[in-house]
Amino acid sequence: MTEVKSRAERKEHTRQKLLDVTLKLIGQRSLASISLREVARDAGIVPTAFYRHFESMDALGVELVDESMRPLRQMIRDARRGVASHGDIIKGTVEVLGIQVRQNPDQFRFLSRERYGGVRSVRRAIETELRLFTSELSVDLARLTAGFDWTSDDLEMTADLMVAAMLASVMDLLEVDARHPGDERAILERSEKQLRLIALGMAGWRSKP
Amino acid sequence: MTEVKSRAERKEHTRQKLLDVTLKLIGQRSLASISLREVARDAGIVPTAFYRHFESMDALGVELVDESMRPLRQMIRDARRGVASHGDIIKGTVEVLGIQVRQNPDQFRFLSRERYGGVRSVRRAIETELRLFTSELSVDLARLTAGFDWTSDDLEMTADLMVAAMLASVMDLLEVDARHPGDERAILERSEKQLRLIALGMAGWRSKP
DNA sequence: GAGTTCGGTGTACAGCTGTTCACTGGAACT
C-alpha cells in the first residue's frame, strides 16, 4: 500500500493522475477532442478541481510535452552508452529506439499526434524540444566527422534527416502494435538500413564552404 | 456570373462547398475538433442538410483525403516532366515540391494534420495513398538503378526514406508561412541537400540478396 | 489550540453538440 500524507504530496499525486489519464486518452483520440470534464472524471475528481492544477487543457498539453520527452532524452543517453559498449552505432541506436517505443507507446503517440495536429502552443513546445534533440545529434555527428571539415550547417542538415527518418519509423511502429510482432522487426530493420544509407552518403559528402 | 441550373449541379456545388469549408477550418484546428454544425453553417446550409451529402464528418474526412491527394499526384507528374526537360532530377523535384505546397497549403496541412492525429479511417486513407506514392517513387528509382541489381525491398526502403524526408520538409514549409520568405528557400535548399545525401548513399549501396 | 490555507465538492447556467422528424418547394420524370 502506498501511504500518502502531506498535502503537497496529495496534490502532486492527483496532478500526475491528470497527466496520466490524458496520456491514456490520447491513445485513441487527439488532444483537441478530449474534454476537461472527461479527464477530471477519469482522474476521479470533480471538473472544477481541475483548475487547481492547470488553467486549461492546453496548458496541461504543454506540460505533457515535457513529460513525454523524457523517454526521448533517455533514448539519447542509452544510445550513447550503447555506442561505447556495443561498437555498431547504428544497430545500437535502432535497438534503443525500438525498446523505448515499446516501453512508452503513449508518450510517443502523444508526440506524433500533436506535433502537427493540435494546438499551436503544444505544437511549438514539441518542435522546440525536437530541435534540441536534433542539435544534440549533430553534436555527436560532429565528433564522428572530426577532421573532415563539415560545416555546422551540413551537420544540422544531416541530423535533421536522421531524426526525420527515425521519427517516421517511430510512427510506423506505433501503427502496427496490434498486428504480428514480425512487423516490428521489419520496420526496425528498414530503419537500420535507412540510417546506414545516410551514413554511406556522409562518407561521400564534401561540405562546400 | 456562374449560372447553376440542374439539380445535380446544385448538389455537387454545395457538396464541394462543404469540402472547401472543412479544408479552410482545418487550417486552424484538427478535424476532430470541427463540428458538423460549424461546417454546415459556414457552407450556408442547415445542419440536417449535411446528411444529404455525407453520413458523418468522418466520411467527409475520407473524401477529403482523395481531394487533397490530387496536388501530390500532380507533383509526381510535374516532377517526371521536369526530369525530362530540366536534367537535374533532385533540383527539379524540390522545386516542384515548393510550388505545390505554396499553391495548396490547406490540402497539405490537412494531410499532415490528420496523418497521425485524427480518426482511424482518415488516417488509414492517408496512409494508403502515401504508400501508393512511395511505390510510384520506387518504380522511378528502379529505372535509375537499372543494372545495379537492387532488390525491390531496398528500392522500397530508399523511396520510403525519401518520402519521409520530403514530407518533413513539407511540414516545415507549412509552419513558416507567416515569417520571412527567406525561410522557405532555406528549407528547400536543406531538403535538396538531404536528397542529394541520400543519392550519394545510393551510389555506394550494395543490395544484399 | 486557534486561525489560515487550499484541494476538492456540488449546484447551476448558458451554449454548443449530433440526430430525429415532419415539412416544403421546385426541378425532373412520365
Added chain:
DNA sequence: AGTTCCAGTGAACAGCTGTACACCGAACTC
C-alpha cells in the same frame, strides 16, 4: 399536366461542454 423525387428547412430532443460561485474539511502555520 400530374406525379414523384429530393436538397434544403425548422423545431425539438437529450446530452455534453467550460466555467462561475459558495462551500467544506483536513492539512498546515503560528
